[in-house]
Amino acid sequence: MSVHRITTAETATELDVAGPLFRDKLRGCWVGKNAGGTLGTPVEEAWGRDEPFDVWWYPEIQEGGLPNDDLEMQLVWLTALEQVGPRLTSRDLARYWLDHIGYNWDEYGLSKTNLRLGLQPPVSGAYNNWFVDCMGSPIRSEIWACAAPAQPRIAAKYAYEDAICDHAGGESVYGGLFNVAVQSAAFVVSDKWKLVEIGLSYVPEHSQTAKAVRAAVAAIDDGLDWKAARRRVLEATPHHVAQYSPINMGFQTIGLLAAEDFGEALSITVNCGYDTDSSGGTVGSWWGIMAGDAALPARWTDPFGDAISTNESWGGVRHLSDGSTPVPRTLPEVVDRLVRAAHTVLRDADALEDGSVIRVSEESLYADDSIRELWTRDPLTVTFPEAQFTTSVRYERTPAVSAGQPTYVITRITNPHPDPVSLTLRLTAPAGWPVPDTRQVRIDAAASHDVAWTIPVPERDRLRNSNRLFLMVKAEGYPQEPALPIVLIGSSAVRTASVPATPGKDTAALLDEVFLPERGDDPATRGGVWTELAAEGNALPAEALPGPDEVRYVQTFLHADDPVDAHLGVDSGGPVKAWLNGRELFCLDRYRAIRPSYAGAKDGYVDVRLQSGWNELLIKLVRTADAPPHACHLLFSTADEFHDGLPGIGRTRFSWDHQP
Structure with missing residues (x-):
């Protein structure tokens, strides 16, 4: 445009x-x-709002x-x-x-x-x-x-x-x-x-981003005031989170084009709302560079x-x-x-x-x-240009792996030399992991060569949160290259059980009703028919989410080497109940938009003490026939003001899995 x-x-x-x-x-x-940041900071909110400030x-x-x-x-x-x-x-x-x-x-x-x-x-x-x-x-x-x-x-x-x-x-x-x-x-x-x-x-x-900015430009060019232009941007690129970038790009554009002076530019931008300190600060820097401080x-x-x-x-x-x-x-x-x-x-x-x-x-x-x-650069390709032979590692779909399921990566080696080179490529793997075969390749001068690797992933007893493999590149007639990391993230072990909901019962009644998977004190022998799943990242997989008129239980385990004070979030878009080690954490009868960050909202987030060893987290999700589908994310961070993620808390195994 x-x-x-x-x-x-x-x-x-x-x-x-x-x-x-x-x-x-x-x-x-x-x-x-x-x-601009100072003007916007006091009114910044986490959620987008319909009306301006x-x-x-x-x-x-x-x-x-x-x-x-x-x-x-x-x-x-x-x-x-x-x-x-x-x-x-x-x-x-x-x-x-x-x-x-x-x-x-x-x-x-x-x-x-x-x-x-x-x-x-x-x-x-x-x-x-x-x-x-x-x-x-x-x-x-x-x-x-x-x-x-x-x-x-x-x-x-x-x-x-x-x-x-x-x-x-x-x-x-x-x-x-x-x-x-x-x-x-x-x-x-x-x-x-x-x-x-x-x-x-x-x-x-x-x-x-372009759509939001063009909506702002067209609105101001049509002679609309900033409030009408704001509405155009929200209609073009709607989102419920205040920090959604395209909307804020549009609001900055409105502040820049609709204002006659610096103060008005800051005020219009901040009054559009959403990420007010950020958009206000940016339009302030734009104006400050154009005009100069004087x-x-x-x-x-x-x-x-x-x-x-x-x-x-x-x-x-x-x-x-x-x-x-x-x-x-x-x-x-x-x-x-x-x-x-x-x-x-x-x-x-x-x-x-x-x-x-x-x-x-x-x-x-x-x-x-x-x-x-x-x-067009691939966000799942890591390049190591500083090595003698430029090497990239491309994950097929995700760096996450599931127990017993092979994963695939492609390495590309570029030869910068004026002569062909012969290379030996070898992957080293964590203890207990099968090692792929060594590869021999010859690469012409100033050419690249792709090598596809099938990496067998062991069962859960050998899977960790972070599994570090290394690519060794040995070039005939050249110094030894340093090993290059290929990191695979272990998916979380979860299992789920489904219970049909009684038609016509409201969510409050379904949350209160004690179904078979809730009964018993032994996490390994909870009633019901359970299906084991692997969760990539914090989001529960679709198979663990309830369908219409369904109650869905999800069980996962957290392993701590020592007792840990943690901030636990079950950020669910629908009604949810959660227990840690048999103690009820909360019961929430509502539907809402999610915003799954470590600090989180008060709704669905609670400070807990993880005991040394295994901790069972049991979650109950409810959905009625007329309710829309909803996502659920599980998040764990420190319980202090920093809310650091806890990558050392084990989530890749069940408590009954063998530990080497």
């Missing part, structure tokens, strides 16, 4: 990254980000602004860029996630658990991630735009590496690409409509001063102040370090002329084939 209401041709032909204009725009970016000034304010993950995480990424250098990748960023990010909200926690299990980006962002379409990555795009100003293609590739750590394969990646393209281009483009057109070139036309109204920016607030005091972010490269504490320091980072990135990309000047053509601001190639 072409945004046809471009009102000017105001595109600068060059930018001096050593000059005062660049510094002014850098400061404007972060002042705007802070202002009516907020036109800061509900709460303090020097430095309100602490916000949108801003402080990017300070960590700045440190990563400085320490690693301009060839920074998602695998580098994964280390900074685990070292520095303490909170585990939504996709943050799910992806960090994947990293701790041994999965690498992009698989860490794609597997078992209900929030793959949410706002975690679009909110942290400014750092890459500031490091690659007026070079959105370069900035977008950094934003992509960032996004796939916790959102691979989802709309959030597109949101990150859209935001960073607008922000990078805004260093030389002052026309708001042109900026949106540039941003749209960085996302697929078929995406929900042109932002003092009424909106003076309350912050030069300080930067973070969540380090309680551990939300960690090790910001210590180490060899502490993060900036003031805006002038942010600007100074970003100027240096931009020089480093742009020199590495050979984008500077005359020492510090970027020459810009309008065509270079739009996406090219190198960006469109990002859209």
Whole structure:
């Protein structure tokens, strides 16, 4: 789609990254980000709401602004860029996630658990991630735009590496690409409509992100006010979660195009609702880069001063102040370090002329084939480019495996040498796992070769949460390559029993009625006919969910080496009752939308003590004839304020399985 209401041709032909204009725009970016985030933080909610807000000034304010993950995480990424250098990748960023990010909200926690299990980006962002379409990555795009100003293609590739750590394969990646393209281009483009057109070139036309942005553009172009435009976006891309990325991309676009000044842009965006701190912060950074700090109204920016607030005091972010490269504490320091980072990135990309000047053509601001190639990358393929022979590992469908069922992976080896090479490929496996045959391959010069592996998976007694295999590549006549990991995640062992519901009985009566699977004290001999299943990730499989007029029991076991205080969530969309070790946890007679994160809502989440050894979790799910189907997720995290995932809690076996 072409945004046809471009009102000017105001595109600068060059930018001096050593000059005062660049510094002014850098400061404007972060002042705007802070202002929008501070305006939106007090009214942020977890669920989307039908009606807009009516907020036109800061509900709460303090020097430095309100602490916000949108801003402080990017300070960590700045440190990563400085320490690693301009060839920074998602695998580098994964280390900074685990070292520095303490909170585990939504996709943050799910992806960090994947990293701790041994999965690498992009698989860490794609597997078992209900929030793959949410706002975690679009909110942290400014750092890459500031490091690659007026070079959105370069900035977008950094934003992509960032996004796939916790959102691979989802709309959030597109949101990150859209935001960073607008922000990078805004260093030389002052026309708001042109900026949106540039941003749209960085996302697929078929995406929900593009659909939401186009709905916003069309509404404003039709002369609708911001409230009517908001309704258009919600109709185009409906979702019940406030952090759903496409909707927020649309709301940011409304705030940018419908506003006449900075304060109005922030207020309109926040009043649209949903992820208010994130969308408000982003539109603030857009405006701040376009206008520069000197042109932002003092009424909106003076309350912050030069300080930067973070969540380090309680551990939300960690090790910001210590180490060899502490993060900036003031805006002038942010600007100074970003100027240096931009020089480093742009020199590495050979984008500077005359020492510090970027020459810009309008065509270079739009996406090219190198960006469109990002859209088609497989979120289940891990590449190891640093090895002598570039190797990738592609999971067939999922990194999860089920006991006794073979799984399949494909390894691709690329020979960068000018001569053919002969390779010996061998997989090593955990103790007790059958080992696939060794392969001998010959690869022509500058060619690639695919090797398909069938990996036998043992029975449950040998299956763990994380099962680590290694690919050994031995090249005749070359030094030994390091072993490359192939991590397989053990599916959870669950079993289910069905009981027909008495027609006409309401859910309350069905929840109270004691059916055969509830009776008895021995978990191994509960009554009824049970079917064993394997659950990939946190979601219960479809076979474990109730059909119309059905009561469905689900049993699973949690193994703890030592007693653990845990936060347990049974996030069910329908009526549910749950017991842990025979003690009733809750009984909930309702239907609702789910939002399965570690912290969760109060409804269906409870703090428990897991005893040393085996713990039985028994769940009862009820569905009446006229009720829609509903999902159910099981989640376990620490019972403190951080809600760290618990990847060490065993879930791959039943209590009666043999343990080697």
